[in-house]
Amino acid sequence: MVAPQTEELRVEIAGLVDKLGPGRSSLIPILQDIKHRHRELDSETMQVVAEMLDIHPVEVYSVASFYAFLHGAPQGAHVIRLCGTLSCDFAGKDAVADALCDELGIGFGETTADGQVTLEWASCIGMCDQGPALLVDDEVRTRVTPDDARAIVAACRADEGRADA
Amino acid sequence: MSAQTIDSQGNALTYATIERDAGLRAALDMTRPDIIDAVSQSGLKGRGGAGFPTGMKWNFCAAEKGDLKYIICNADEGEPGTFKDRVILSRFADLVLEGMTIGGRAIGATLGIVYLRAEYTYLRPHLNEVIKERRKRGVLGTSIMGVEGFDFDIIVAMGAGAYVCGEETALIESLEGFRGEPRNRPPFPAVAGLLNNPTVVNNVETLASVAAIFAKGVDWFKAFGTDKSTGYKLFSVSGDCEKPGVYEFPWGITVAALLEEVGGEGAKAVQIGGASGVCVPAREFARRLAFEDIPTGGSVMVIGPQRDMLDVAENFLEFFVEESCGQCTPCRLGNPQMLKAVKLLKEGACPPKFLADVKALGQTMMVASKCGLGQTSPSAFLSILEHFGDEIHDRAPSA
Numbered sequence: 001m002v003a004p005q006t007e008e009l010r011v012e013i014a015g016l017v018d019k020l021g022p023g024r025s026s027l028i029p030i031l032q033d034i035k036h037r038h039r040e041l042d043s044e045t046m047q048v049v050a051e052m053l054d055i056h057p058v059e060v061y062s063v064a065s066f067y068a069f070l071h072g073a074p075q076g077a078h079v080i081r082l083c084g085t086l087s088c089d090f091a092g093k094d095a096v097a098d099a100l101c102d103e104l105g106i107g108f109g110e111t112t113a114d115g116q117v118t119l120e121w122a123s124c125i126g127m128c129d130q131g132p133a134l135l136v137d138d139e140v141r142t143r144v145t146p147d148d149a150r151a152i153v154a155a156c157r158a159d160e161g162r163a164d165a
Numbered sequence: 166m167s168a169q170t171i172d173s174q175g176n177a178l179t180y181a182t183i184e185r186d187a188g189l190r191a192a193l194d195m196t197r198p199d200i201i202d203a204v205s206q207s208g209l210k211g212r213g214g215a216g217f218p219t220g221m222k223w224n225f226c227a228a229e230k231g232d233l234k235y236i237i238c239n240a241d242e243g244e245p246g247t248f249k250d251r252v253i254l255s256r257f258a259d260l261v262l263e264g265m266t267i268g269g270r271a272i273g274a275t276l277g278i279v280y281l282r283a284e285y286t287y288l289r290p291h292l293n294e295v296i297k298e299r300r301k302r303g304v305l306g307t308s309i310m311g312v313e314g315f316d317f318d319i320i321v322a323m324g325a326g327a328y329v330c331g332e333e334t335a336l337i338e339s340l341e342g343f344r345g346e347p348r349n350r351p352p353f354p355a356v357a358g359l360l361n362n363p364t365v366v367n368n369v370e371t372l373a374s375v376a377a378i379f380a381k382g383v384d385w386f387k388a389f390g391t392d393k394s395t396g397y398k399l400f401s402v403s404g405d406c407e408k409p410g411v412y413e414f415p416w417g418i419t420v421a422a423l424l425e426e427v428g429g430e431g432a433k434a435v436q437i438g439g440a441s442g443v444c445v446p447a448r449e450f451a452r453r454l455a456f457e458d459i460p461t462g463g464s465v466m467v468i469g470p471q472r473d474m475l476d477v478a479e480n481f482l483e484f485f486v487e488e489s490c491g492q493c494t495p496c497r498l499g500n501p502q503m504l505k506a507v508k509l510l511k512e513g514a515c516p517p518k519f520l521a522d523v524k525a526l527g528q529t530m531m532v533a534s535k536c537g538l539g540q541t542s543p544s545a546f547l548s549i550l551e552h553f554g555d556e557i558h559d560r561a562p563s564a
Contacts, residue, residue: 089476126284
Protein backbone atom coordinates (compact mmCIF):
# COMPACT_ATOMS: atom_id res chain seq x y z
CA MET A 1 0.00 0.00 0.00
CA VAL A 2 1.28 3.44 -0.93
CA ALA A 3 1.40 5.97 1.89
CA PRO A 4 -0.67 9.12 1.27
CA GLN A 5 2.35 11.42 1.53
CA THR A 6 4.10 9.33 -1.13
CA GLU A 7 1.13 9.70 -3.44
CA GLU A 8 1.20 13.47 -2.86
CA LEU A 9 4.91 13.52 -3.65
CA ARG A 10 4.41 11.58 -6.87
CA VAL A 11 1.72 13.98 -8.01
CA GLU A 12 3.96 16.94 -7.26
CA ILE A 13 6.96 15.52 -9.10
CA ALA A 14 4.83 14.37 -12.03
CA GLY A 15 3.57 17.96 -12.30
CA LEU A 16 7.16 19.24 -12.44
CA VAL A 17 8.12 16.68 -15.09
CA ASP A 18 5.09 17.74 -17.14
CA LYS A 19 6.07 21.37 -16.85
CA LEU A 20 9.83 21.03 -17.42
CA GLY A 21 9.93 17.99 -19.70
CA PRO A 22 11.05 14.40 -19.11
CA GLY A 23 14.66 14.93 -20.29
CA ARG A 24 17.76 14.78 -18.14
CA SER A 25 18.12 18.58 -18.47
CA SER A 26 15.08 18.91 -16.21
CA LEU A 27 16.81 17.21 -13.29
CA ILE A 28 18.40 20.26 -11.67
CA PRO A 29 15.38 22.58 -12.10
CA ILE A 30 13.16 19.82 -10.60
CA LEU A 31 15.48 19.37 -7.62
CA GLN A 32 15.71 23.16 -7.16
CA ASP A 33 11.95 23.44 -7.08
CA ILE A 34 11.52 20.63 -4.56
CA LYS A 35 14.37 21.88 -2.37
CA HIS A 36 12.90 25.37 -2.43
CA ARG A 37 9.51 24.22 -1.23
CA HIS A 38 10.36 21.31 1.07
CA ARG A 39 13.79 22.51 2.30
CA GLU A 40 15.22 19.05 1.83
CA LEU A 41 15.72 16.26 -0.71
CA ASP A 42 15.15 12.97 1.06
CA SER A 43 15.99 9.61 -0.44
CA GLU A 44 12.36 8.82 -1.23
CA THR A 45 12.04 12.03 -3.22
CA MET A 46 15.23 11.31 -5.12
CA GLN A 47 13.98 7.82 -5.98
CA VAL A 48 10.68 9.12 -7.33
CA VAL A 49 12.50 11.77 -9.40
CA ALA A 50 14.83 9.08 -10.76
CA GLU A 51 11.94 6.84 -11.70
CA MET A 52 10.11 9.61 -13.50
CA LEU A 53 13.17 10.77 -15.45
CA ASP A 54 14.13 7.15 -16.12
CA ILE A 55 17.60 7.41 -14.60
CA HIS A 56 19.25 5.53 -11.73
CA PRO A 57 18.60 6.97 -8.24
CA VAL A 58 22.32 7.20 -7.61
CA GLU A 59 22.53 9.66 -10.52
CA VAL A 60 20.06 11.91 -8.72
CA TYR A 61 21.95 11.61 -5.44
CA SER A 62 25.22 12.28 -7.24
CA VAL A 63 23.91 15.53 -8.70
CA ALA A 64 22.14 16.68 -5.54
CA SER A 65 25.24 16.14 -3.42
CA PHE A 66 27.47 17.99 -5.89
CA TYR A 67 25.80 21.40 -5.70
CA ALA A 68 26.00 23.61 -2.62
CA PHE A 69 22.40 24.80 -3.01
CA LEU A 70 20.96 21.31 -3.57
CA HIS A 71 22.55 19.07 -0.97
CA GLY A 72 19.99 16.76 0.58
CA ALA A 73 20.19 17.57 4.28
CA PRO A 74 17.09 19.24 5.76
CA GLN A 75 17.37 23.01 6.03
CA GLY A 76 15.53 25.49 8.18
CA ALA A 77 12.68 27.76 7.09
CA HIS A 78 15.41 30.33 6.40
CA VAL A 79 18.98 29.82 5.26
CA ILE A 80 21.64 32.38 6.14
CA ARG A 81 24.79 32.07 4.01
CA LEU A 82 27.71 34.21 5.13
CA CYS A 83 30.38 34.95 2.54
CA GLY A 84 33.72 33.59 3.74
CA THR A 85 35.97 34.85 0.97
CA LEU A 86 38.92 37.21 1.31
CA SER A 87 37.39 40.68 0.93
CA CYS A 88 34.55 39.87 3.32
CA ASP A 89 37.17 38.42 5.64
CA PHE A 90 39.12 41.71 5.54
CA ALA A 91 35.86 43.58 6.13
CA GLY A 92 35.21 41.69 9.37
CA LYS A 93 33.25 38.55 8.60
CA ASP A 94 34.58 36.77 11.71
CA ALA A 95 32.78 39.15 14.06
CA VAL A 96 29.57 38.67 12.06
CA ALA A 97 30.07 34.89 12.14
CA ASP A 98 30.50 34.99 15.93
CA ALA A 99 27.35 37.08 16.35
CA LEU A 100 25.33 34.71 14.13
CA CYS A 101 26.55 31.60 15.99
CA ASP A 102 25.98 33.23 19.35
CA GLU A 103 22.50 34.45 18.52
CA LEU A 104 21.43 31.16 16.88
CA GLY A 105 23.18 28.85 19.34
CA ILE A 106 24.52 26.73 16.46
CA GLY A 107 27.62 26.43 14.32
CA PHE A 108 28.03 26.65 10.56
CA GLY A 109 26.45 23.79 8.69
CA GLU A 110 23.80 23.39 11.41
CA THR A 111 20.09 24.09 11.78
CA THR A 112 18.39 25.43 14.90
CA ALA A 113 16.42 22.86 16.90
CA ASP A 114 13.14 24.58 16.05
CA GLY A 115 13.89 24.13 12.35
CA GLN A 116 13.73 27.85 11.78
CA VAL A 117 17.24 28.80 10.59
CA THR A 118 20.16 27.07 8.86
CA LEU A 119 23.58 28.71 8.93
CA GLU A 120 26.11 28.04 6.17
CA TRP A 121 29.28 29.47 4.71
CA ALA A 122 29.09 30.65 1.12
CA SER A 123 31.93 30.97 -1.35
CA CYS A 124 32.26 34.51 -2.76
CA ILE A 125 28.76 35.94 -3.37
CA GLY A 126 29.98 38.88 -5.48
CA MET A 127 29.46 41.64 -2.89
CA CYS A 128 33.18 42.07 -2.17
CA ASP A 129 33.03 45.87 -2.28
CA GLN A 130 30.24 45.95 0.30
CA GLY A 131 31.24 43.28 2.79
CA PRO A 132 30.75 41.62 5.10
CA ALA A 133 27.92 40.25 3.00
CA LEU A 134 25.44 37.45 3.40
CA LEU A 135 22.41 35.94 1.74
CA VAL A 136 19.16 35.47 3.66
CA ASP A 137 17.48 32.90 1.43
CA ASP A 138 17.83 34.59 -1.97
CA GLU A 139 18.22 38.18 -0.75
CA VAL A 140 21.51 39.99 -0.25
CA ARG A 141 22.51 41.98 2.83
CA THR A 142 25.62 44.10 2.69
CA ARG A 143 27.95 45.84 5.16
CA VAL A 144 26.55 43.63 7.88
CA THR A 145 27.61 44.51 11.42
CA PRO A 146 27.33 42.09 14.35
CA ASP A 147 24.26 44.05 15.51
CA ASP A 148 22.73 43.71 12.03
CA ALA A 149 23.43 39.99 12.19
CA ARG A 150 21.48 39.71 15.45
CA ALA A 151 18.59 41.65 13.93
CA ILE A 152 18.60 39.39 10.85
CA VAL A 153 18.38 36.33 13.10
CA ALA A 154 15.50 37.88 15.03
CA ALA A 155 13.63 38.62 11.79
CA CYS A 156 14.16 35.04 10.57
CA ARG A 157 12.90 33.69 13.88
CA ALA A 158 9.79 35.86 13.77
CA ASP A 159 8.90 34.90 10.21
CA GLU A 160 7.68 31.43 9.35
CA GLY A 161 7.93 31.48 5.57
CA ARG A 162 10.90 32.11 3.38
CA ALA A 163 11.63 35.75 2.64
CA ASP A 164 11.20 35.07 -1.06
CA ALA A 165 8.25 32.67 -0.92
CA MET B 166 9.89 38.22 -4.57
CA SER B 167 10.47 41.66 -6.02
CA ALA B 168 13.29 42.31 -8.46
CA GLN B 169 16.45 43.20 -6.57
CA THR B 170 19.43 44.68 -8.37
CA ILE B 171 22.61 45.75 -6.66
CA ASP B 172 24.87 48.49 -7.89
CA SER B 173 28.38 49.41 -6.83
CA GLN B 174 30.43 52.57 -6.54
CA GLY B 175 33.29 53.23 -8.97
CA ASN B 176 33.92 55.46 -11.97
CA ALA B 177 31.82 56.26 -15.05
CA LEU B 178 31.15 53.27 -17.29
CA THR B 179 31.13 53.47 -21.09
CA TYR B 180 28.17 51.09 -21.17
CA ALA B 181 26.01 53.91 -19.80
CA THR B 182 26.61 55.85 -23.03
CA ILE B 183 25.72 53.05 -25.45
CA GLU B 184 22.38 53.53 -27.18
CA ARG B 185 20.13 50.51 -26.80
CA ASP B 186 19.54 48.47 -30.01
CA ALA B 187 22.05 50.55 -32.02
CA GLY B 188 24.53 47.66 -32.13
CA LEU B 189 21.92 45.10 -33.13
CA ARG B 190 20.61 47.40 -35.86
CA ALA B 191 24.12 47.84 -37.27
CA ALA B 192 24.84 44.10 -37.10
CA LEU B 193 21.63 43.21 -38.91
CA ASP B 194 22.76 45.35 -41.84
CA MET B 195 25.81 43.11 -42.21
CA THR B 196 26.29 39.58 -43.53
CA ARG B 197 27.02 36.88 -40.99
CA PRO B 198 30.69 36.50 -42.00
CA ASP B 199 31.07 40.29 -41.80
CA ILE B 200 29.69 40.31 -38.26
CA ILE B 201 32.25 37.73 -37.18
CA ASP B 202 34.97 39.56 -39.08
CA ALA B 203 34.15 42.79 -37.23
CA VAL B 204 34.44 41.00 -33.87
CA SER B 205 37.79 39.53 -34.94
CA GLN B 206 38.99 42.93 -36.19
CA SER B 207 38.06 44.54 -32.86
CA GLY B 208 40.54 42.23 -31.11
CA LEU B 209 37.95 41.48 -28.42
CA LYS B 210 39.11 38.73 -26.06
CA GLY B 211 37.00 36.90 -23.49
CA ARG B 212 36.38 39.06 -20.42
CA GLY B 213 35.85 36.16 -18.03
CA GLY B 214 39.56 35.71 -17.52
CA ALA B 215 40.77 33.16 -20.06
CA GLY B 216 41.09 35.79 -22.81
CA PHE B 217 40.20 33.62 -25.81
CA PRO B 218 39.59 35.71 -28.98
CA THR B 219 35.81 36.06 -29.29
CA GLY B 220 35.77 36.32 -33.08
CA MET B 221 37.69 33.06 -33.40
CA LYS B 222 35.27 31.27 -31.07
CA TRP B 223 32.30 32.52 -33.08
CA ASN B 224 34.00 31.55 -36.32
CA PHE B 225 34.56 27.95 -35.17
CA CYS B 226 30.91 27.64 -34.22
CA ALA B 227 29.60 29.31 -37.39
CA ALA B 228 31.63 26.88 -39.50
CA GLU B 229 29.87 23.88 -37.93
CA LYS B 230 26.96 22.35 -39.78
CA GLY B 231 23.67 21.81 -38.03
CA ASP B 232 20.40 23.64 -37.57
CA LEU B 233 20.54 23.66 -33.80
CA LYS B 234 23.15 25.86 -32.18
CA TYR B 235 23.25 27.71 -28.89
CA ILE B 236 24.84 30.81 -27.45
CA ILE B 237 25.27 30.77 -23.70
CA CYS B 238 25.94 33.78 -21.51
CA ASN B 239 28.19 32.69 -18.68
CA ALA B 240 26.77 34.56 -15.68
CA ASP B 241 28.26 32.14 -13.17
CA GLU B 242 30.45 34.89 -11.77
CA GLY B 243 32.11 33.05 -8.91
CA GLU B 244 35.76 34.03 -8.98
CA PRO B 245 36.49 35.50 -5.54
CA GLY B 246 36.65 39.27 -5.71
CA THR B 247 34.68 39.52 -8.95
CA PHE B 248 31.37 41.38 -9.09
CA LYS B 249 31.41 43.41 -12.32
CA ASP B 250 28.99 41.00 -14.01
CA ARG B 251 26.52 41.57 -11.19
CA VAL B 252 26.71 45.31 -11.91
CA ILE B 253 26.45 44.81 -15.69
CA LEU B 254 23.41 42.55 -15.27
CA SER B 255 21.85 45.03 -12.84
CA ARG B 256 22.42 48.14 -14.96
CA PHE B 257 23.03 47.03 -18.55
CA ALA B 258 21.17 43.74 -19.00
CA ASP B 259 19.85 45.01 -22.34
CA LEU B 260 23.38 45.26 -23.73
CA VAL B 261 24.21 41.70 -22.65
CA LEU B 262 21.06 40.31 -24.27
CA GLU B 263 21.76 42.41 -27.35
CA GLY B 264 25.28 40.97 -27.57
CA MET B 265 23.79 37.48 -27.34
CA THR B 266 21.34 38.30 -30.12
CA ILE B 267 24.17 39.56 -32.35
CA GLY B 268 26.10 36.38 -31.56
CA GLY B 269 23.03 34.28 -32.32
CA ARG B 270 22.74 35.97 -35.68
CA ALA B 271 26.44 35.46 -36.43
CA ILE B 272 26.66 31.76 -35.60
CA GLY B 273 23.13 30.81 -36.61
CA ALA B 274 21.75 30.01 -33.14
CA THR B 275 18.05 30.17 -32.37
CA LEU B 276 18.29 30.02 -28.59
CA GLY B 277 20.37 31.89 -26.06
CA ILE B 278 20.66 30.78 -22.44
CA VAL B 279 21.80 32.98 -19.56
CA TYR B 280 23.36 30.64 -16.98
CA LEU B 281 22.92 32.64 -13.78
CA ARG B 282 24.67 31.55 -10.58
CA ALA B 283 22.40 30.51 -7.69
CA GLU B 284 23.89 33.25 -5.49
CA TYR B 285 22.42 35.81 -7.95
CA THR B 286 18.90 34.37 -7.85
CA TYR B 287 17.66 37.83 -6.83
CA LEU B 288 18.64 39.07 -10.33
CA ARG B 289 16.45 36.55 -12.13
CA PRO B 290 13.16 38.52 -11.96
CA HIS B 291 14.97 41.58 -13.32
CA LEU B 292 16.47 39.61 -16.23
CA ASN B 293 13.14 38.00 -17.04
CA GLU B 294 11.51 41.45 -17.10
CA VAL B 295 14.13 42.76 -19.52
CA ILE B 296 13.74 39.67 -21.75
CA LYS B 297 9.95 40.10 -21.77
CA GLU B 298 10.29 43.74 -22.68
CA ARG B 299 12.69 42.90 -25.53
CA ARG B 300 10.23 40.38 -26.94
CA LYS B 301 7.54 43.03 -26.82
CA ARG B 302 9.82 45.45 -28.65
CA GLY B 303 10.57 42.94 -31.40
CA VAL B 304 14.29 42.61 -30.64
CA LEU B 305 13.76 39.03 -29.46
CA GLY B 306 11.39 36.48 -30.96
CA THR B 307 10.58 35.89 -34.61
CA SER B 308 11.72 38.06 -37.52
CA ILE B 309 13.76 40.27 -35.23
CA MET B 310 13.75 43.94 -36.32
CA GLY B 311 11.80 42.84 -39.36
CA VAL B 312 14.56 40.59 -40.66
CA GLU B 313 12.74 37.68 -42.25
CA GLY B 314 13.95 34.33 -40.91
CA PHE B 315 15.95 35.73 -38.00
CA ASP B 316 14.33 34.03 -35.02
CA PHE B 317 16.09 34.09 -31.68
CA ASP B 318 14.96 33.88 -28.09
CA ILE B 319 16.67 33.92 -24.68
CA ILE B 320 15.90 32.07 -21.45
CA VAL B 321 17.47 32.16 -17.99
CA ALA B 322 18.74 28.93 -16.40
CA MET B 323 19.87 28.77 -12.80
CA GLY B 324 23.09 27.41 -11.41
CA ALA B 325 22.98 25.54 -8.12
CA GLY B 326 26.09 26.70 -6.27
CA ALA B 327 29.33 25.43 -7.80
CA TYR B 328 32.30 27.64 -8.68
CA VAL B 329 33.61 25.11 -11.21
CA CYS B 330 30.51 25.67 -13.39
CA GLY B 331 32.11 28.92 -14.52
CA GLU B 332 34.32 26.62 -16.62
CA GLU B 333 32.41 26.38 -19.89
CA THR B 334 32.25 22.61 -20.25
CA ALA B 335 31.26 22.17 -16.59
CA LEU B 336 28.57 24.80 -17.18
CA ILE B 337 27.24 22.75 -20.10
CA GLU B 338 27.26 19.57 -18.00
CA SER B 339 25.22 21.42 -15.39
CA LEU B 340 22.70 22.61 -18.01
CA GLU B 341 22.34 19.01 -19.16
CA GLY B 342 21.49 17.89 -15.63
CA PHE B 343 24.82 16.43 -14.57
CA ARG B 344 27.44 17.17 -11.93
CA GLY B 345 29.46 20.19 -12.99
CA GLU B 346 32.54 18.25 -13.94
CA PRO B 347 34.63 19.68 -16.79
CA ARG B 348 34.83 17.67 -19.99
CA ASN B 349 37.91 16.61 -21.87
CA ARG B 350 38.63 18.92 -24.76
CA PRO B 351 38.57 18.52 -27.73
CA PRO B 352 35.88 18.50 -28.82
CA PHE B 353 35.40 22.13 -27.88
CA PRO B 354 31.88 23.44 -27.20
CA ALA B 355 31.95 25.35 -30.51
CA VAL B 356 31.94 21.92 -32.19
CA ALA B 357 30.03 19.78 -29.68
CA GLY B 358 28.58 21.73 -26.77
CA LEU B 359 25.10 21.71 -25.25
CA LEU B 360 23.38 18.40 -26.08
CA ASN B 361 26.21 17.83 -28.56
CA ASN B 362 25.24 20.84 -30.65
CA PRO B 363 27.67 23.62 -31.60
CA THR B 364 27.66 26.10 -28.74
CA VAL B 365 29.32 29.41 -27.96
CA VAL B 366 29.86 30.29 -24.30
CA ASN B 367 30.73 33.95 -23.65
CA ASN B 368 31.14 35.93 -20.45
CA VAL B 369 28.58 38.62 -19.51
CA GLU B 370 31.04 41.46 -20.07
CA THR B 371 32.23 40.04 -23.41
CA LEU B 372 28.66 40.11 -24.70
CA ALA B 373 28.05 43.66 -23.46
CA SER B 374 31.27 44.66 -25.22
CA VAL B 375 29.99 43.12 -28.46
CA ALA B 376 26.90 45.34 -28.31
CA ALA B 377 29.15 48.38 -27.70
CA ILE B 378 31.49 47.49 -30.57
CA PHE B 379 28.61 47.31 -33.06
CA ALA B 380 27.01 50.48 -31.71
CA LYS B 381 30.20 52.57 -31.86
CA GLY B 382 32.41 50.78 -34.36
CA VAL B 383 35.53 48.65 -34.38
CA ASP B 384 37.89 51.63 -34.66
CA TRP B 385 36.30 53.31 -31.69
CA PHE B 386 36.86 50.17 -29.60
CA LYS B 387 40.44 49.69 -30.76
CA ALA B 388 41.32 53.23 -29.76
CA PHE B 389 41.23 51.98 -26.15
CA GLY B 390 43.89 49.74 -24.69
CA THR B 391 47.08 48.31 -26.18
CA ASP B 392 47.86 46.56 -29.46
CA LYS B 393 47.46 43.10 -27.97
CA SER B 394 44.73 44.02 -25.49
CA THR B 395 42.21 46.18 -27.26
CA GLY B 396 39.35 48.00 -25.59
CA TYR B 397 38.46 48.74 -22.01
CA LYS B 398 37.87 46.41 -19.11
CA LEU B 399 35.81 46.46 -15.95
CA PHE B 400 37.71 45.79 -12.74
CA SER B 401 36.09 44.63 -9.53
CA VAL B 402 38.07 46.35 -6.81
CA SER B 403 37.77 45.34 -3.16
CA GLY B 404 39.83 44.88 -0.03
CA ASP B 405 42.03 47.47 1.68
CA CYS B 406 41.28 50.61 -0.32
CA GLU B 407 39.23 53.74 0.27
CA LYS B 408 36.91 53.44 -2.73
CA PRO B 409 36.09 49.83 -3.60
CA GLY B 410 33.74 49.30 -6.53
CA VAL B 411 33.53 48.60 -10.25
CA TYR B 412 35.99 50.61 -12.34
CA GLU B 413 36.47 50.84 -16.06
CA PHE B 414 39.99 51.35 -17.41
CA PRO B 415 41.57 50.81 -20.79
CA TRP B 416 43.75 47.70 -20.87
CA GLY B 417 47.36 48.51 -20.08
CA ILE B 418 46.83 50.53 -16.89
CA THR B 419 49.55 49.89 -14.32
CA VAL B 420 48.71 48.39 -10.95
CA ALA B 421 50.06 51.59 -9.34
CA ALA B 422 47.79 53.84 -11.39
CA LEU B 423 44.79 51.70 -10.57
CA LEU B 424 45.61 51.81 -6.85
CA GLU B 425 45.84 55.58 -7.00
CA GLU B 426 42.34 55.79 -8.49
CA VAL B 427 40.81 53.61 -5.81
CA GLY B 428 42.71 54.95 -2.81
CA GLY B 429 44.82 51.88 -2.21
CA GLU B 430 48.33 53.33 -2.53
CA GLY B 431 49.63 51.87 0.73
CA ALA B 432 49.05 48.25 -0.31
CA LYS B 433 51.79 45.69 0.20
CA ALA B 434 50.33 43.39 -2.45
CA VAL B 435 47.42 43.06 -4.82
CA GLN B 436 45.76 39.78 -5.67
CA ILE B 437 44.82 39.98 -9.34
CA GLY B 438 42.49 37.51 -10.99
CA GLY B 439 40.86 36.24 -7.81
CA ALA B 440 41.72 33.07 -5.94
CA SER B 441 42.93 31.55 -9.21
CA GLY B 442 45.05 34.62 -10.01
CA VAL B 443 48.45 35.83 -8.90
CA CYS B 444 49.68 37.86 -5.96
CA VAL B 445 51.59 40.92 -7.13
CA PRO B 446 53.94 42.47 -4.54
CA ALA B 447 54.42 46.25 -4.18
CA ARG B 448 57.79 46.23 -5.98
CA GLU B 449 56.00 45.03 -9.12
CA PHE B 450 53.23 47.67 -9.12
CA ALA B 451 54.62 49.16 -12.35
CA ARG B 452 53.34 46.08 -14.19
CA ARG B 453 50.37 46.44 -16.51
CA LEU B 454 46.95 44.86 -16.51
CA ALA B 455 46.84 43.47 -20.03
CA PHE B 456 46.87 40.08 -21.72
CA GLU B 457 50.57 40.57 -22.50
CA ASP B 458 51.54 41.25 -18.87
CA ILE B 459 48.98 40.42 -16.16
CA PRO B 460 45.87 38.94 -17.81
CA THR B 461 42.76 38.99 -15.64
CA GLY B 462 39.00 38.64 -15.51
CA GLY B 463 39.10 41.84 -13.47
CA SER B 464 39.25 40.81 -9.82
CA VAL B 465 41.54 43.17 -7.90
CA MET B 466 41.83 42.54 -4.18
CA VAL B 467 43.95 45.11 -2.38
CA ILE B 468 46.03 43.72 0.49
CA GLY B 469 47.07 46.30 3.08
CA PRO B 470 50.34 46.30 5.04
CA GLN B 471 48.61 44.99 8.17
CA ARG B 472 47.61 41.67 6.58
CA ASP B 473 49.25 38.30 7.08
CA MET B 474 49.98 36.80 3.64
CA LEU B 475 49.50 33.31 5.03
CA ASP B 476 45.93 34.24 5.99
CA VAL B 477 45.44 35.23 2.35
CA ALA B 478 46.82 31.91 1.08
CA GLU B 479 44.77 29.99 3.64
CA ASN B 480 41.54 31.73 2.61
CA PHE B 481 42.06 30.88 -1.05
CA LEU B 482 43.07 27.28 -0.40
CA GLU B 483 40.04 26.70 1.84
CA PHE B 484 38.02 27.98 -1.11
CA PHE B 485 39.65 25.53 -3.55
CA VAL B 486 39.34 22.57 -1.19
CA GLU B 487 35.61 23.36 -1.00
CA GLU B 488 35.12 24.05 -4.71
CA SER B 489 37.27 21.35 -6.34
CA CYS B 490 34.84 19.12 -8.21
CA GLY B 491 36.84 16.09 -7.09
CA GLN B 492 37.03 14.55 -10.51
CA CYS B 493 40.81 14.62 -11.10
CA THR B 494 43.42 13.61 -8.57
CA PRO B 495 45.95 16.49 -8.67
CA CYS B 496 43.28 19.03 -7.75
CA ARG B 497 41.26 16.88 -5.34
CA LEU B 498 44.26 15.74 -3.32
CA GLY B 499 46.69 18.56 -4.05
CA ASN B 500 44.70 21.42 -2.59
CA PRO B 501 44.31 19.83 0.87
CA GLN B 502 48.09 19.29 0.96
CA MET B 503 48.68 22.95 0.09
CA LEU B 504 46.27 24.00 2.81
CA LYS B 505 48.07 21.74 5.28
CA ALA B 506 51.39 23.42 4.40
CA VAL B 507 49.90 26.89 4.99
CA LYS B 508 48.56 25.87 8.38
CA LEU B 509 51.94 24.41 9.35
CA LEU B 510 53.72 27.56 8.15
CA LYS B 511 51.39 29.68 10.29
CA GLU B 512 52.46 27.65 13.29
CA GLY B 513 56.12 27.96 12.31
CA ALA B 514 56.19 24.16 12.11
CA CYS B 515 56.41 23.31 8.41
CA PRO B 516 59.36 20.97 7.73
CA PRO B 517 61.48 22.29 4.82
CA LYS B 518 61.18 18.94 3.06
CA PHE B 519 57.38 19.06 3.19
CA LEU B 520 57.36 22.62 1.87
CA ALA B 521 59.65 21.63 -1.00
CA ASP B 522 57.38 18.69 -1.79
CA VAL B 523 54.30 20.88 -1.74
CA LYS B 524 55.94 23.39 -4.09
CA ALA B 525 56.72 20.57 -6.51
CA LEU B 526 53.18 19.28 -6.09
CA GLY B 527 51.90 22.75 -7.01
CA GLN B 528 53.86 22.61 -10.26
CA THR B 529 52.37 19.19 -10.96
CA MET B 530 48.85 20.46 -10.31
CA MET B 531 49.42 23.28 -12.79
CA VAL B 532 50.23 20.86 -15.60
CA ALA B 533 48.32 17.72 -14.63
CA SER B 534 44.90 19.05 -13.56
CA LYS B 535 42.11 18.65 -16.05
CA CYS B 536 40.62 22.13 -15.97
CA GLY B 537 41.45 25.71 -15.16
CA LEU B 538 40.39 25.36 -11.53
CA GLY B 539 43.04 22.80 -10.67
CA GLN B 540 45.62 24.34 -12.97
CA THR B 541 45.38 27.75 -11.33
CA SER B 542 44.61 26.79 -7.73
CA PRO B 543 48.28 26.70 -6.60
CA SER B 544 49.13 30.08 -8.22
CA ALA B 545 48.29 32.36 -5.32
CA PHE B 546 50.12 30.26 -2.72
CA LEU B 547 53.17 29.78 -4.93
CA SER B 548 53.42 33.49 -5.71
CA ILE B 549 53.03 34.34 -2.03
CA LEU B 550 55.85 31.90 -1.18
CA GLU B 551 57.99 33.47 -3.87
CA HIS B 552 57.42 37.11 -2.94
CA PHE B 553 56.87 37.03 0.79
CA GLY B 554 59.39 34.40 1.85
CA ASP B 555 60.83 36.62 4.61
CA GLU B 556 57.47 37.23 6.20
CA ILE B 557 56.62 33.53 6.02
CA HIS B 558 59.82 31.86 7.12
CA ASP B 559 60.77 34.23 9.93
CA ARG B 560 57.80 33.03 11.92
CA ALA B 561 58.63 31.68 15.34
CA PRO B 562 57.37 28.20 16.14
CA SER B 563 54.22 28.40 18.22
CA ALA B 564 54.52 27.07 21.73
